Each structure stands twice: as C-alpha cells, then as structure tokens.
Amino acid sequence: MKRILFCTLLFAPSLFAADVTGAFEANTKYEAPVAHAPANVSRMFAREVHGNSIAIPATGDGGMIVLAMTPSGAARTRLTTPDGAVLEPSENGSLERGLRRFAIDANESAELGLPRGANHVLHVLHTTAARYRLDLDTRERAVVVAAEPDSSVTLSTWAEPLSRQPGEPVTLVAELRDGNAPITGAHVVARLASPDGHAFDAVALVEEGNGVYRATLADLPSHAPGAWQARFDADGLTPRGAEFARTGSGELVAERGAADVHPRSIHADVVGDVLRVSANANVHVAGNYRFDVIVAHDGTSLAWGESARELAAGNAPLAVDIPLALIGNRSPDDLLLDVRLLGLDAVNMGVAASYRRSPR
Amino acid sequence: MKLRALLLVGVTLLFGSSLSAKTGVVFIHGKGGADLAQAAVARAYWGDDMLRASTKGFTIPYLVCSYDGTQIMWVAAGQVAGEIYTWMNANAIDDIVVETHSFGGVVIRWILSNPTYDSRYQPIINRIRWVNSIAPPNKGSEAANLAGTLSGSWLTGWMIDLVGQNNDSTRNCTTSSMAYYNQYYLKGTAGRPALPKTIYNIAGTGLWNDFAHSEDYGLATLSGIAGMPGEDDGMVSQYSAQAVGVVWFTTTANHHHNRRNDYQKIGNSLATDF
Numbered sequence: 001m002k003r004i005l006f007c008t009l010l011f012a013p014s015l016f017a018a019d020v021t022g023a024f025e026a027n028t029k030y031e032a033p034v035a036h037a038p039a040n041v042s043r044m045f046a047r048e049v050h051g052n053s054i055a056i057p058a059t060g061d062g063g064m065i066v067l068a069m070t071p072s073g074a075a076r077t078r079l080t081t082p083d084g085a086v087l088e089p090s091e092n093g094s095l096e097r098g099l100r101r102f103a104i105d106a107n108e109s110a111e112l113g114l115p116r117g118a119n120h121v122l123h124v125l126h127t128t129a130a131r132y133r134l135d136l137d138t139r140e141r142a143v144v145v146a147a148e149p150d151s152s153v154t155l156s157t158w159a160e161p162l163s164r165q166p167g168e169p170v171t172l173v174a175e176l177r178d179g180n181a182p183i184t185g186a187h188v189v190a191r192l193a194s195p196d197g198h199a200f201d202a203v204a205l206v207e208e209g210n211g212v213y214r215a216t217l218a219d220l221p222s223h224a225p226g227a228w229q230a231r232f233d234a235d236g237l238t239p240r241g242a243e244f245a246r247t248g249s250g251e252l253v254a255e256r257g258a259a260d261v262h263p264r265s266i267h268a269d270v271v272g273d274v275l276r277v278s279a280n281a282n283v284h285v286a287g288n289y290r291f292d293v294i295v296a297h298d299g300t301s302l303a304w305g306e307s308a309r310e311l312a313a314g315n316a317p318l319a320v321d322i323p324l325a326l327i328g329n330r331s332p333d334d335l336l337l338d339v340r341l342l343g344l345d346a347v348n349m350g351v352a353a354s355y356r357r358s359p360r
Numbered sequence: 361m362k363l364r365a366l367l368l369v370g371v372t373l374l375f376g377s378s379l380s381a382k383t384g385v386v387f388i389h390g391k392g393g394a395d396l397a398q399a400a401v402a403r404a405y406w407g408d409d410m411l412r413a414s415t416k417g418f419t420i421p422y423l424v425c426s427y428d429g430t431q432i433m434w435v436a437a438g439q440v441a442g443e444i445y446t447w448m449n450a451n452a453i454d455d456i457v458v459e460t461h462s463f464g465g466v467v468i469r470w471i472l473s474n475p476t477y478d479s480r481y482q483p484i485i486n487r488i489r490w491v492n493s494i495a496p497p498n499k500g501s502e503a504a505n506l507a508g509t510l511s512g513s514w515l516t517g518w519m520i521d522l523v524g525q526n527n528d529s530t531r532n533c534t535t536s537s538m539a540y541y542n543q544y545y546l547k548g549t550a551g552r553p554a555l556p557k558t559i560y561n562i563a564g565t566g567l568w569n570d571f572a573h574s575e576d577y578g579l580a581t582l583s584g585i586a587g588m589p590g591e592d593d594g595m596v597s598q599y600s601a602q603a604v605g606v607v608w609f610t611t612t613a614n615h616h617h618n619r620r621n622d623y624q625k626i627g628n629s630l631a632t633d634f
Binding site: 018019020022024025028029030031033034037038040041042043044046065067069102104121143145147149158159162163227229231247248249250251252253290292294301304306308340342344349351354 | 434475476477499502505508509510531534535536537539540543544545550551552553554581583584585586587589
C-alpha cells in the first residue's frame with residue numbers, strides 16, 4: 001500500500017508536463033549500464049544437412065532431442081545409434097528401447113514459436129559419447145537441431161558492447177566448458193547478421209586461454225542501425241575426449257548516432273529547491289528525445305528524472321529538475337550522475353548518448 | 361499475498377464509497393500472428409472460459425485488446441493504448457485491473473515506464489489499479505533466442521520462411537533485447553526506477569499438462585532445445601517472469617495453458633480481485 005501511494009504522489013504533479021521525477025526505493029544499488037547482455041548458454045547445435053544424412057555427435061551426458069526441419073515439414077527421418085540400433089521412420093519407439101518419436105502438429109505449435117518446418121521430434125533417453133546418424137527421406141533442404149539439455153558441455157556467448165555507438169569496435173566472445181573444466185583447442189566461428197537479416201562471412205574466434213575465444217572487429221560490416229545478431233558455431237573435443245558441437249547466439253544494438261552529448265557539459269547545480277542536471281547535446285537527427293538522469297551517491301541510487309523534448313538539429317541544451325527532497329542534504333559534487341539521451345521516434349529510437357559523471 | 365489482500369480491501373473501501381467509480385478488466389495478449397489484431401482472434405487467444413471466470417461471469421466490464429502480435433512493444437502499445445483509452449472513456453471506467461499474458465506483460469510495461477511517450481498513457485496509468493502479469497518475459501526468453509538462431513540467412517535464405525518467427529515481437533523478446541530495453545527504456549527491474557503501479561507476476565513452472573496435445577510436446581522440446589535455466593513453462597523461464605513486480609503465485613500450467621482457465625483455474629484466481 002505504501003509503495004503504491006508513494007509512487008502515485010510522485011507522479012501526480014507531472015501529469016501535464018513532459019518531465020517526470022521519482023525517488024528510488026531505499027538502498028537500491030546503483031547499476032551502471034552493462035557492457036553486454038547476459039551470456040546465452042547453449043547445449044544444442046543447428047546444422048544444415050548436405051545430402052540426406054548428418055552425423056550428430058553426443059557427449060554421453062543424459063538425453064538428446066533431435067529436430068529435423070524442412071520447408072514442408074514432411075521429412076521422414078531414420079535415427080541410427082552408435083551401437084547400430086535403428087528407429088525407422090514408421091516407428092514411434094518406446095521407453096524400453098530408449099528411443100522415442102513424438103508427433104508435433106505444425107499448425108497447433110506455430111503459436112509456440114516452434115519452427116513450423118518440424119513435424120516430429122526424436123528423443124534419445126540416454127546417449128553414449130559417440131556419433132549418431134540421422135538419415136532424411138526428403139529432397140528438400142533441411143536443418144537439424146540437436147540438444148543435450150543435461151549435458152555439462154556448454155557454449156556461453158555474447159557480443160559487446162550491448163549499446164554500440166558508431167565507430168566503436170565490436171567484440172564477439174565464446175566460452176566453452178565441460179562442467180568447470182575449460183575446453184581448449186576447439187574451432188569456434190561467428191557470423192554477424194544485420195537487422196535486415198543479411199548474414200556476413202564467418203569470423204574465426206581466437207583462443208585466449210581458459211576456454212575463452214574472442215574476435216574483435218574494428219567496425220561492423222555495414223552501417224545498418226538496430227539489433228545485430230551474432231551466431232556462434234563451435235566444435236571440438238572435450239577434456240574427456242568426447243566429440244561435441246554447439247551453436248550459440250548473441251546480440252548488440254548498433255546505435256544510429258542520431259545525437260551526442262558533450263561529456264564535459266554535464267553539470268549539476270542547486271537552483272532553489274531542485275537539483276538541475278544539465279548538458280549540451282549535438283543533434284544530428286531532429287526529433288523527439290528524452291534526457292534521462294539517475295542520481296546516485298556512494299553506490300546507492302537516490303532519484304531519477306526524465307525530460308522529453310523535441311529537439312531540432314544542432315546544439316541543444318538539456319536539463320531536468322529533480323526535487324532536492326528526493327536527494328537529501330548532499331552536495332552536487334558528491335553525486336554520481338548517470339546521464340542518457342534516448343531517441344523516441346522510429347528514426348532515432350535508441351541510445352544517442354550514455355555517460356556517467358563521477359563525484360568530484 | 362497478505363499485502364495484496366490488504367490492498368484489495370483498501371481498493372474496495374475507496375471505490376465502494378464512490379458512486380461514480382466503475383471497475384473494469386483489460387486483457388492484453390502475447391505475441392503471435394498479425395491476425396491477433398482481429399477481435400475474434402484475440403478473444404480466442406484467451407478462450408471464453410478464461411474471460412468468463414476472470415470477470416465473474418461477465419459481470420465486470422471488460423476489454424479484450426487486439427493488437428498485431430508481430431509488432432515491437434511501442435507499436436503494440438500504441439494499438440493497445442488506443443483501445444483502452446476509447447473503452448475507458450466510453451464506459452466511464454476509472455478503476456482498471458490489467459491481465460496480461462506473455463509479451464502482453466512487456467507491452468503494458470512500456471506504457472507504465474514511458475508515461476510521456478504518448479498523451480494517452482498517463483490517463484490510462486492513472487486509472488490502473490494494478491497489473492496481473494502471467495508468464496511475462498521480463499528478462500527475455502531463451503525460446504526467442506532460439507528463434508533468432510534459426511532465423512535470418514545464417515544457413516540459407518529459406519530459413520526465414522521456415523521458422524516463421526522472424527518478426528519484431530520475437531526479436532523484442534530475446535534476452536539481449538530485453539537486457540537493452542530494461543536498461544534504458546523499461547522500469548521495474550532491479551536497479552531501475554520503480555513502476556508507477558504494482559505488477560503481480562504469475563510464473564509458469566510446468567511443461568507436461570496434457571499428453572494428448574501436441575502443444576505439450578512442442579513446449580517440452582522447445583524448453584530442452586532453447587536451454588531455459590531453472591523452471592519454465594516452455595516459453596518463459598521463472599526467473600524472467602519474476603524479474604519485475606511482486607510474486608503472486610506460480611502455476612504448473614504451461615505457456616499454452618496458463619492463459620486459459622483449463623489445466624489450472626487461473627481465471628478463478630484473477631477473479632478474486634473483484
């Protein structure tokens with residue numbers, strides 16, 4: 001009850017203004033923008049099938065799920081285990097055999113986000129560390145996805161920076177582990193895809209030790225703004241000698257460079273009963289922007305303010321007033337200022353600038 | 361639960377004493393096809409039994425929002441805000457309980473987080489009592505990551521058509537995208553400003569609800585391939601659903617069932633708000 005009333009009171013005075021301010025809950029830890037999104041952890045791989053057969057390496061850690069996808073969803077599949085057992089296309093298998101086939105109605109499952117090119121899934125209850133073989137009875141192109149949900153062999157991947165300004169280098173990182181043990185000597189590549197879905201050439205990641213592989217690009221292969229995806233493919237041998245393959249993903253946002261803020265222009269001054277946080281922006285793309293400020297002290301976030309404005313191209317002064325009552329009796333010089341300029345239109349959506357001014 | 365019960369008593373006393381107060385329910389669906397912009401399709405998304413149960417036999421005025429389920433959150437929010445704004449003004453609704461499923465929880469967070477983005481947002485926010493958010497991908501969904509991995513022209517161009525998930529709403533729901541939006545545009549996660557209204561989350565933690573339906577096989581497959589950490593409902597992990605707001609309860613209903621009133625009577629629980 002208290003929290004709702006508190007927030008309502010804070011918002012009430014701002015009903016007819018473009019500025020909104022508020023206080024953080026007590027003892028809220030200040031969190032600076034992260035360099036990259038949380039790592040995506042993969043225990044699966046996806047590969048295109050060349051011909052009508054594909055080898056599927058298993059690590060021998062629990063079960064395995066195999067999905068074969070074709071445009072029509074009509075592919076019939078035959079799975080052969082390392083010891084020669086076969087699950088024929090006409091068979092559903094059984095728990096006793098350790099092999100099962102489940103039908104998936106593509107129409108019913110479309111809403112789930114499951115690829116509509118899959119009409120059945122194969123389940124190996126307990127794998128052995130060896131190659132399985134999947135034969136496909138189809139003339140269509142096909143992709144096979146195989147996952148070992150219980151496997152200790154993981155590929156963790158990310159791309160950074162998460163918010164990437166024009167001209168900044170891009171780093172693609174992969175970490176391979178078998179439990180706590182690093183996997184060395186693996187072959188790891190990554191491909192970037194622009195927001196319009198165009199995939200670029202594969203880049204080899206260089207092993208730098210402790211199971212970490214990395215590639216740094218001086219620039220993106222095109223200037224398309226928006227969310228870029230990175231797809232990682234890794235294969236090799238675990239420290240136990242088991243063959244593995246993994247596919248992972250990462251993502252970053254290529255910002256438009258629609259505006260910038262001069263870091264030295266960021267100031268905080270007491271004006272009457274408010275803390276006025278100001279900065280100067282250089283606007284390249286006119287439009288609606290929001291000047292966001294978080295005020296923190298000694299690692300704790302105190303208050304925030306937002307000021308939405310339409311900005312013309314050229315120099316633009318930015319300011320937001322935060323009631324001193326939300327900050328307490330602290331000098332502006334003692335405060336950390338987290339300043340962001342965000343685009344609000346389709347043409348400039350994204351982070352135009354993000355800076356932190358440390359306490360003086 | 362106790363706090364929520366106390367709040368409900370407070371709301372009842374507050375609005376019960378006012379002759380002009382009128383309570384209504386708004387349903388906001390998740391991502392899906394463009395045809396979710398059709399009223400009938402959006403209604404079918406929830407199912408009549410869910411709507412009936414949640415509104416106590418249709419005695420509470422309600423609105424089933426219908427927006428294009430392929431759109432990014434601010435586009436979807438624009439369509440949703442337009443419907444809510446028109447409905448609440450036409451029916452003099454001034455106490456709104458919002459029920460969301462999946463991506464619908466992100467759409468309402470966009471509205472709550474960005475009150476100055478659209479002139480209709482603040483009047484809507486003012487009338488919202490609270491939000492009940494079922495299985496929202498507040499920190500993204502590993503299933504959306506998988507769709508991204510299998511989309512695009514990674515392998516061959518036809519993959520885009522094959523997976524059928526190469527749209528803005530799915531890209532909005534990747535864990536990376538949600539990390540970005542949570543950091544800059546959305547409120548309510550740890551370290552960010554609080555939302556102006558409370559969200560009560562309901563996370564799904566079950567997969568196998570009905571062995572006769574292929575959805576369960578699909579969800580279990582998706583969960584296994586996508587590599588969802590901890591408990592999940594086949595599409596959204598518990599950690600993600602509970603990353604914003606107050607935990608109301610969890611349900612063993614999977615992502616297919618937790619927007620309906622069948623496997624678990626979630627609609628009956630939602631109706632306790634009235």
